[in-house]
Amino acid sequence: MKTYSINMNGDVHDELIKHLIRNDHQEDLCFATYTTSTGVDRLTGIITGIILPEEGDRNVHRNVGFMPKYFERAIRIARSKKQGLVFLHSHLTSGWQNMSKDDVIAETRMAPTAFAATSFPLIGMTAGIDGAWSARIWLKNLNVKRSYEKYWCESVRVIGKKLSVTFNDDLLAPTFDIEQQLRTISAWGRTTQEDLSRLKIGIVGLGSVGSIVAEILSRTGFSYFKLIDFDIVELKNLDRCSGMFKSDVGKSKVLTIKESILRSATSPNITVKEIPFSICEVEGYLEALDCDIIFSCVDRPWPRQVLNFIAYAHLIPVIDGGILVRINSDNSRLIGADWKAQTVGFKRACLECTGQYKTENAILEKNGFLDDPSYMSADSGIELAFKESHENVFPFSMNLASLEVLQLLNLFIAPSGIADVGQQMFHFTLGRMDQDKTKVCCEECYFKTITGMGDYTGVQVHGIHVLSESIRRATQINS
Numbered sequence: 001m002k003t004y005s006i007n008m009n010g011d012v013h014d015e016l017i018k019h020l021i022r023n024d025h026q027e028d029l030c031f032a033t034y035t036t037s038t039g040v041d042r043l044t045g046i047i048t049g050i051i052l053p054e055e056g057d058r059n060v061h062r063n064v065g066f067m068p069k070y071f072e073r074a075i076r077i078a079r080s081k082k083q084g085l086v087f088l089h090s091h092l093t094s095g096w097q098n099m100s101k102d103d104v105i106a107e108t109r110m111a112p113t114a115f116a117a118t119s120f121p122l123i124g125m126t127a128g129i130d131g132a133w134s135a136r137i138w139l140k141n142l143n144v145k146r147s148y149e150k151y152w153c154e155s156v157r158v159i160g161k162k163l164s165v166t167f168n169d170d171l172l173a174p175t176f177d178i179e180q181q182l183r184t185i186s187a188w189g190r191t192t193q194e195d196l197s198r199l200k201i202g203i204v205g206l207g208s209v210g211s212i213v214a215e216i217l218s219r220t221g222f223s224y225f226k227l228i229d230f231d232i233v234e235l236k237n238l239d240r241c242s243g244m245f246k247s248d249v250g251k252s253k254v255l256t257i258k259e260s261i262l263r264s265a266t267s268p269n270i271t272v273k274e275i276p277f278s279i280c281e282v283e284g285y286l287e288a289l290d291c292d293i294i295f296s297c298v299d300r301p302w303p304r305q306v307l308n309f310i311a312y313a314h315l316i317p318v319i320d321g322g323i324l325v326r327i328n329s330d331n332s333r334l335i336g337a338d339w340k341a342q343t344v345g346f347k348r349a350c351l352e353c354t355g356q357y358k359t360e361n362a363i364l365e366k367n368g369f370l371d372d373p374s375y376m377s378a379d380s381g382i383e384l385a386f387k388e389s390h391e392n393v394f395p396f397s398m399n400l401a402s403l404e405v406l407q408l409l410n411l412f413i414a415p416s417g418i419a420d421v422g423q424q425m426f427h428f429t430l431g432r433m434d435q436d437k438t439k440v441c442c443e444e445c446y447f448k449t450i451t452g453m454g455d456y457t458g459v460q461v462h463g464i465h466v467l468s469e470s471i472r473r474a475t476q477i478n479s
């Protein structure tokens with residue numbers, strides 16, 4: 001079954017709340033435009049712009065109402081942007097809001113015109129006095145002419161420095177176990193635990209870091225996982241991964257980690273979907289769009305580029321990490337090891353601008369040339385900065401995985417109001433952690449231009465992933 005969600009950036013949220021939550025304690029309304037972000041299981045409406053009322057567009061008395069000319073103007077604007085229409089109003093109570101009889105009548109009347117004019121279903125939203133949101137989408141009833149039915153969204157997400165989510169308790173109930181999670185709940189309270197248990201987490205790459213992230217999250221009570229990785233477990237993975245054993249060799253990493261999550265879980269209701277594809281393939285890419293937060297536990301440039309794209313185009317924050325181990329020339333001695341964790345997305349510096357991958361290498365990888373020595377020597381003009389480094393040990397991965405989960409906690413809980421801790425770098429030889437909060441995207445950063453455009457960037461970042469396909473073929477033959 002398809003689920004629905006709404007997403008908006010923090011600036012849009014602030015402007016909407018400033019207009020809708022009035023100082024004189026009256027309800028208010030406005031329109032907005034939206035575009036879509038279409039995953040496998042979830043359709044998200046991303047709010048793209050606000051259409052504030054002008055003089056004479058509405059009556060603010062106890063029950064706010066609008067004039068037909070305001071609706072018509074809003075429709076014209078949505079049409080010209082080739083986007084959908086959102087109708088928003090406020091209530092004077094807090095939390096997720098239900099609809100009054102008048103609300104239902106108003107939106108039922110608007111739904112056919114909005115759909116006919118824009119080809120997008122009408123979205124209705126209500127803001128509570130505390131800034132919490134609720135939302136529904138009006139879909140055409142195919143059996144009855146000009147009839148539209150409302151489908152409640154399961155969540156409304158706001159991504160500013162902090163990720164704030166209002167959950168629909170009816171569709172996405174909190175899940176926790178007071179006995180198993182006693183110490184966790186006593187650390188940050190039941191409300192936080194309830195919200196964490198409803199976040200949809202994507203883990204891309206189930207190697208050393210990704211497998212440990214999965215273990216930490218399942219113990220902590222997270223309950224929704226999408227695991228994306230095409231690889232299979234090999235003997236060489238066992239010294240660096242959590243939840244993988246000799247008996248798993250030859251099995252897919254996603255299935256292995258799914259079983260491990262189910263074993264470690266303290267939540268009574270766990271949903272884990274395993275996706276044996278690369279994030280660079282359309283199957284993996286679309287699954288990622290169903291997530292609220294994604295862990296980037298990959299070390300290649302193309303998947304990093306795809307995840308960076310998702311963070312901006314689809315407004316889904318991505319937590320990325322990387323480890324660099326330096327050894328001497330005859331591979332006999334460790335010289336140094338450093339790892340860093342950071343969160344990218346709206347109003348934060350992107351993975352390309354912070355040097356986590358190079359576009360030219362992502363293109364080489366996409367075209368199958370990154371590991372091709374003949375290509376490299378044939379075109380010496382291209383400097384291949386990327387060399388896959390396999391050196392790593394479990395304690396390094398463990399520390400990085402923990403840092404990445406801490407980035408999530410800052411982003412979502414914002415302890416003492418701090419949601420953005422910047423890029424964190426740990427230097428093993430010095431035993432020192434550095435923090436850099438000054439990083440910003442460069443002036444010409446492409447990702448700034450596609451922020452919040454969802455399905456309509458006009459760019460396709462996924463493609464054919466030869467290695468992923470061949471591994472799946474080999475696994476099918478063996479099984």
Ligand SMILES: [Zn+2]
Nearest residue numbers: 089091100103
């Ligand atoms: Zn209302």
Ligand SMILES: [Zn+2]
Nearest residue numbers: 350353441445
């Ligand atoms: Zn950038």
